[in-house]
Amino acid sequence: MGTVFRIVLYARSATQAQSAAEAAFNRVDQLNQVMSDYIPDSELNQLSVTAGTGKKVKLSPDLWQILQISQEVAQKTEGAFDITVGPLVQLWRRSRRKQQLPSPEALAKAKAATGYQHLILNKQHKTAQLLVPNMQLDLGAIGKGYAVDEAMEVLRQNRIKIALIDGGGNIRVSKAPPATKGWEIDLSIGNETNYIGGKQIYLKHGGVATSGDLYQFVELNGQRYSHIINPFTGLGLTDQRLVTIIAKNGTDADWLSTALSVLPIEQSIELANHTPKAAAAIVNNVSSTIKQHQSRRFQLLKWVK
Ligand code: ADP
Ligand code: MG
Ligand code: MG
Missing domain, CATH: 1.10.3980.10 (ApbE-like superfamily)
Structure with a gap:
């Protein structure tokens, strides 16, 4: 999937930790063989x-x-x-x-x-x-989220209850680590122009993802285009946005982060409000004016810092 997967888990013994983690990584490999658009025979x-x-x-x-x-x-x-x-x-x-x-x-x-x-x-x-010749499916906007969920399921089958899985920024957590209120997740993302600063949450169950053109974009004729595509124009997005999602699992967080990058802001917030257990924040940079939009559940989040 062109990224790094990281697993943090609590187990009874090093042996159990090792074998559970191995099984989870194997599951990710297996899914890569299914979903990859790079592997010719996926x-x-x-x-x-x-x-x-x-x-x-x-x-x-x-x-x-x-x-x-x-x-x-x-x-x-x-x-x-x-x-x-x-x-x-x-x-x-x-x-x-x-x-x-x-x-x-x-x-x-x-x-x-x-x-x-x-x-x-x-x-x-x-x-x-x-139906149409030359079609090509691309799961880049949902595959990593699905993979972290499935890897978590494998950990559960290996009797691991407390874990965090990170697939290239697509995070899935299960249960709070001992003597904590949850996994501490830092939602500070941004660059010099777009910034959500100093926000941390404790998360016990669920998924987190972000989308944006912070790292992946192309600048052509002075215009900045995202690697996320607006299917209606066929071009990369030019509207500079950062989307942060907290959802019931990694799959929802992943697709929501991409969908809310493309949809008009109002529809984006509405979709977040209508998706069970989802919370969304969008930072939008329109002609150098930064605007923040938050879904209902995001406004209600309790911040650590
Ligand atoms: P990341 O690259 O960090 O996973 P996303 O989850 O937003 O970011 O996924 C972006 C990827 O999804 C693109 O690289 C491309 O493969 C694919 N993609 C681009 N535009 C769309 C779209 N409108 N709908 C679904 N998938 C898309
Ligand atoms: Mg996505
Ligand atoms: Mg993604």
């Missing part, structure tokens, strides 16, 4: 190459589950979150390397191969079909 890529052929592909339980969630989110966000953005993501990676905006023709071609309506899931047979 299950995801084996599905993507059938685009436009009329084939219906039987899915593993993991891929079924994650595609099912992704499509629900795509519907809920009316396509702001869309895992069929693969062709546009590829195009943007190339733009970044070449330091050049894509041509209108290349953009039109990639857009034609994008759209969650062209991904058909069959609930009864657990199959997927990609």
